[in-house]
Amino acid sequence: KLLNKKKWWKTPRYIAAICVLSGIFATAAIITIYVKINEKKREQREEEERDLRAYMDPLDSRPPSVENFLHGGIPTRYSYRQIKRYTNNFADRLGQGGFGTVYKGKLPNECLAAFKILDKSKHSRDQFISEVATLGRIHHLHLVRLLGYCFEGSKRALVYEYMVNGSLEKYIYGDDHFALDWKQLYSIAVGTARGIAYLHDECRSRILHCDIKPHNILLDANFSPKVADFGLAKLTDREETHVSLTGARGTPGYVAPEVWSKIYGPVSDRSDVYGYGMLLMEMVGGRKNFDMRATRSSKFFYPEWAFKQVETGQFGRLRKGNLSDEEDKNMAKKLCLVGLWCIQFSPSQRPSMSRVIQMLQGSAEITIPPQPFNVETSMLTT
Known part of the structure; x- marks a missing residue:
């Protein structure tokens, strides 16, 4: 009996209790990590929006809102997953530039577009924001039109109207x-x-x-x-x-x-x-x-x-x-x-x-x- 009492921790009831508690702690840890990741992403998005606002203010007299930029300034924000889908997983390469690679793709409205996937080691965050903010508000017959962009941390892309004859x-x-x-x-x-x-x-x-x-x-x-x-x-x-x-x-x-x-x-x-x-x-x-x-x-x-x-x-x-x-x-x-x-x-x-x-x-x-x-x-x- 004494020997059996010393092995109480091997009983099915105890093992089940340990498993339940471990599951609870593991679930809590996963939820905590998930919340932290989402919180970090939210903070990153807010920082990106603040940066875009800072660049957009000189171009527009309306209240400095990224919503104004996103909905009134034409360019659409795409996810990196969407960019991959629209380019058929980067199948049609048009050329290599100083700051990234350009691919041909098609948007949901069937319009052809040029997708410039930026090299994060060569194209700085400020350069990216400058380009989005600058082209986001200006429209002219002899300026290339920015249709959209992707801004997911280090994954950045610019979506332009497709120029069939390429560069001069x-x-x-x-x-x-x-x-x-x-x-x-x-x-x-x-x-x-x-x-x-x-x-x-x-x-x-x-x-x-x-x-x-x-x-x-x-x-x-x-x-x-x-x-x-x-x-x-x-x-x-x-x-x-x-x-x-x-x-x-x-x-x-x-x-x-x-x-x-x-x-x-x-x-x-x-x-x-x-x-x-x-x-x-x-x-x-x-x-x-x-x-x-x-x-x-x-x-x-x-x-x-x-x-x-x-x-x-x-x-x-x-x-x-x-x-x-x-x-x-x-x-x-x-x-x-x-x-x-x-x-x-x-x-x-x-x-x-x-x-x-x-x-x-x-x-x-x-x-x-x-x-x-x-x-x-x-x-x-x-």
């Missing part, structure tokens, strides 16, 4: 660059200028794109251009003549000198003008502005070589084998002259984007600009 880049550098005639190139130049001018002059807050380049100009079915990729965009008050940047931003080769160093002047909307000018020069030359494979050192930097052709009036040489027609030559001449004005070393010597439009459309005279690459002369004439 492939039509400038690749084998397709002769597929665009000079009228199309000229129309693309004017449309792009209108999109940038809208950002600078017509939004409630002035918006600096900060990364104007051929890769960020998308073409629709009619080859109408749309400015894209606002991850580096900077919002400023309209009264401010210049902005402060925490560091250099943009793509080397298209970044204005003042972005790299304050000694060349303040960062302003004229910094976007510089990028646009470098874009025009590549459109005219049908090549990258910097060519390490150039057979002659004079052609290594195309804008400098092009300026020499302008000085001597040899506009027919601006692009190899594609300027025999007089009308084409005249359009190339205009694009080149405007481009050279836009890439003046001193920001104060560059035209505004609205002035650029006037120059391209013929309502403003286009004179031969000063030598853009003589730093001393440029700074003295400022």
